[in-house]
Amino acid sequence: MDDFAYLFYTAKNVTAAFDKYVAANYVQHNPNIADGRAAAIAALDPLFSSPTTSFDIARVMVGPEYTVIHIKAITTGQPNYNVYDVYRTEGSCIVEHWDVMAAATIDNTTVSPHPYF
Numbered sequence: 001m002d003d004f005a006y007l008f009y010t011a012k013n014v015t016a017a018f019d020k021y022v023a024a025n026y027v028q029h030n031p032n033i034a035d036g037r038a039a040a041i042a043a044l045d046p047l048f049s050s051p052t053t054s055f056d057i058a059r060v061m062v063g064p065e066y067t068v069i070h071i072k073a074i075t076t077g078q079p080n081y082n083v084y085d086v087y088r089t090e091g092s093c094i095v096e097h098w099d100v101m102a103a104a105t106i107d108n109t110t111v112s113p114h115p116y117f
Helices: 002-010 014-021 037-049
Strands: 022-028 053-062 066-075 081-090 093-103
Touching: 002 014, 002 053, 002 066, 014 022, 014 037, 022 037, 037 053
Parallel strands: 022 093
Antiparallel strands: 053 066, 066 081, 081 093
16 A cells, blocks of 8 residues: 555655555445446546646555555645545555545644544
């Protein structure tokens, strides 16, 4: 998962990450992206190839069947986003994905003194 996370979020090479680690028929639970590796590449490549967008990996939590990757998504001129990507794997192959996204309050004016990142 470390190599997938690097290729996908840091290098922003969607095609290489998905061709190497994602099943062709993987199940996508994001309501804006169809099932399958090709559909994910088509939907995500424009976003990831933008020079104004970057993804800072905060943590990678790996379990035997599920991995959660916590990311700060940054797009110039827009609010940062707190993103949790949840992947179900079979061996080293990603077969299913869920995500949770929320605008990140980074200014620490919240009730809790603990920031997202």
